[in-house]
Amino acid sequence: MTFPVVGMVGGGQLARMTHEAGIPLGLKFKLLSDTPQDSAAQVVGEVVVGDYRDLETLRAFARGCDVITFDHEHVPTEHLRALEADGIPVRPGPDALVHAQDKGVMRARLTEIGAPCPRHRIVADPADATAFAEEVGGFPVILKTVRGGYDGKGVWVVRSEADAAEPFRAGVPVLAEEKVDFVRELAANIVRSPHGQAVAYPVVESIQVDGVCDTVIAPAPDLDERLAGEAQQLALRIAAELGVVGHLAVELFETRGPDGEPGILVNELAMRPHNSGHWTQDGAVTSQFANHVRAVLDLPLGDPRPRATWTVMSNVLGGDYPDMYQAYLHCMARDPQLKIHMYGKDVKPGRKVGHVNTYGDDLADVRERARHAADYLRGTITE
Amino acid sequence: MTFPVVGMVGGGQLARMTHEAGIPLGLKFKLLSDTPQDSAAQVVGEVVVGDYRDLETLRAFARGCDVITFDHEHVPTEHLRALEADGIPVRPGPDALVHAQDKGVMRARLTEIGAPCPRHRIVADPADATAFAEEVGGFPVILKTVRGGYDGKGVWVVRSEADAAEPFRAGVPVLAEEKVDFVRELAANIVRSPHGQAVAYPVVESIQVDGVCDTVIAPAPDLDERLAGEAQQLALRIAAELGVVGHLAVELFETRGPDGEPGILVNELAMRPHNSGHWTQDGAVTSQFANHVRAVLDLPLGDPRPRATWTVMSNVLGGDYPDMYQAYLHCMARDPQLKIHMYGKDVKPGRKVGHVNTYGDDLADVRERARHAADYLRGTITE
Structure with missing residues (x-):
């Protein structure tokens, strides 16, 4: 063959x-x-x-x-x-990928195509960061090195000019962004193939703890239907405009306008399978991984629709105990429907070493099961 | 870890x-x-x-x-x-595995524990096979070499004493069995762990073509509920009596008694993941493969329940065209919900090179989709 x-x-x-x-x-x-x-x-x-x-x-x-x-x-x-x-x-090609590599390039291009973004600009030094803060209503503001950050690294919440010194130490250009007063974080994940076929997964809610993704709920509960559609359309449009091939995760802030009307702002882009799409392994007809690989080969894409009413993903972080095997055994015994995904990594405190997926019709139950398994595997709880 | x-x-x-x-x-x-x-x-x-x-x-x-x-x-x-x-x-250990290796040992042991089997005995030569045929009401009868057969190989439907010469040529003991007038073939698949935990998958219908599994429907349509329960209980009992660890497939004949009452007879045993369980990859909460590996490690087993009303598996056999890639692309485009499982094998006519799974609420549709994909991949149809 x-x-x-x-x-x-x-x-x-x-x-x-x-x-x-x-x-x-x-x-x-x-x-x-x-x-x-x-x-x-x-x-x-x-x-x-x-x-x-x-x-x-x-x-x-x-x-x-x-x-x-x-x-x-x-x-x-x-x-x-x-x-x-x-x-x-x-695939994705360099002309697309640069937008996921360089936050400055990303913001400039998104603004150009009219994608809603937090106010932002490249700042030259701490004094310039302070000037930016004044432009957007005062500290705190967010500073980010344009390259090299992930999982909260390379991102600072800056409350004063003195605070603003640190981000400049790496010698990498620094992007300033207004600190968005968001309701919650969402992700709109889509997959696009070279000839332009694209599929959109349901918009999910992503719950971060200490700047690291903790839990993803698919679909995002109580999300305004029009806004969900807008978020999917936005992700599809970004992918088409930037020429993305494969999986694109558009991390979003959900906001409320002065009259309480819901809105979205783009936070980050990732052009590869993404933590906010891990739920698809057990919760969608076709997983983000299968569709990513189908896309990069220009194969027809698989159905992105959910297979369950609710699917919840919780990340398993390393805790104080290097050996997770007993906890893993316990979790399997407690919940025969639990889907465990281990990465084969050595346990280090705070390191992502796996995730769990749960699904079902009762969101509270589905969340509790994922929460319990993730906490038990980490060692934060012992029963 | x-x-x-x-x-x-x-x-x-x-x-x-x-x-x-x-x-x-x-x-x-x-x-x-x-x-x-x-x-x-x-x-x-x-x-x-x-x-x-x-x-x-x-x-x-x-x-x-x-x-x-x-x-x-x-x-x-x-x-x-x-x-x-x-x-x-x-795992499974030699004392269990011998029953899947040697059909003579299997029949003797199943008879001993009262599992319903076709009438059978080891036969010494063609004349003895003829004597056996007379005992069970005449030819045709089935002859099988006790070791080395699979997918219809090592099995003969014998219609005369002259026909009976061939099975003895390998020099392996030959088992004679009555030719069962069955309604259809079923499989009761279970997984058992060393400490005795066991899970039973729904009983499936297995449709054979030329002695090779062609299609599996999960669960078996219109199966008498009591009979389904009996089949699962039988598989669990065989596993416990024989000390099976891991996946056990019990291939069954569904029969009708003189008054039309449904019954079952054991056809074959397989102590490993089995073709009749491939549907579980996309149709059950936990696949036979995941549960097999959990069992052999004595890990708690996963939920065997179905995720869809109907799941159908059809095997993809090699056809005349060595390159399946274009057909594969076509099938993906036609049915975005199709689950293709390719084995990476070179195509040879009649060789199992993959299978497809489909699932949904409408059995006719689910069967048609699996049938179409398997036939298209083989090259038997071109549209």
């Missing part, structure tokens, strides 16, 4: 779960991983250990792949252009 | 799909495969290429595994005993 070879750059859990989703599709999967112990490297057949920042390593890896896609957004843009010049399809 | 290492002997599609199911469980998976091109060997990280008939190969493979389980039933019983003597848990 001439089933294609998918080259995945990066060995994290997103690559691990994309490989899992690719097995039934009959695809060949090749991994470029930093170490042989990385989450995905443990379970993939063909693993190349190497540094994605090195162009010759990437080039050698890409040889024999029908397409290159990513576990993360850190591959230098110029390397992606070099691969494209070599004739290797890179 | 001290997550266990599962050693899987055999590199076929059952091993491939068990690996897929083990990834979210965070397990380490090690494969003993005949060749590096085998279905599972393409997708598993740690592959040992070697011959399972060689004890030293098996021993070296088993070192560092927490449990050994199987893709097929062909490992010599004495080798399994040797591994057990080395202290390696073998």
